[in-house]
Amino acid sequence: EAGVAQSPRYKIIEKRQSVAFWCNPISGHATLYWYQQILGQGPKLLIQFQNNGVVDDSQLPKDRFSAERLKGVDSTLKIQPAKLEDSAVYLCASSKVSGSENIQYFGAGTRLSVL
Amino acid sequence: GQQVMQIPQYQHVQEGEDFTTYCNSSTTLSNIQWYKQRPGGHPVFLIQLVKSGEVKKQKRLTFQFGEAKKNSSLHITATQTTDVGTYFCAGPRGGGSYIPTFGRGTSLIVHP
16 A cells, blocks of 8 residues: 655755645545644644545644645645745645544655755 | 643663653543654654553553553663654544644664
């Protein structure tokens, strides 16, 4: 079974530039998450999708971050414009929620450096 | 919202020594999950505990869920260099949500 695919693996941009990340979840997983992981910290949820609908985006900085999952499969996360404090690893995860069995499968992540 | 606190933040051990990390919550958790993240890698699910007082073992790893379902621990017996990484606990956010909220993690460094 293929895992969660993310691209690119690395991205270096200057502040105020835009960047986009792509994620393809495990086949059959209806739920998709985007996390931000700053060095030395645990993953922080940015947004959760159930199929193509947003379930939770309470921690997404909506003035600069946006995400979509138009066909309920692939998803993109965009930052526009980027700030220095956005430097982090952006992790995508998917799960096949079954009651409380919410096991998350993570992709390799995109490491973003904002200069 | 729900927060889980982990201690210690770092732990250095000699290969062969035991290691324990603790996870604490101010509220009762419906379940708790443990993940491992190798250096440069991504979190990988290890186990989920659901029942009060539950103990589960995976080879040298022993996971416990407290009787009050507010704390949990991960114990590794006779650490090996392959155990190096950061161990995260994650508890549901609460309010009916199943979204795990991650602790800050405990980074284990094993010296050969």
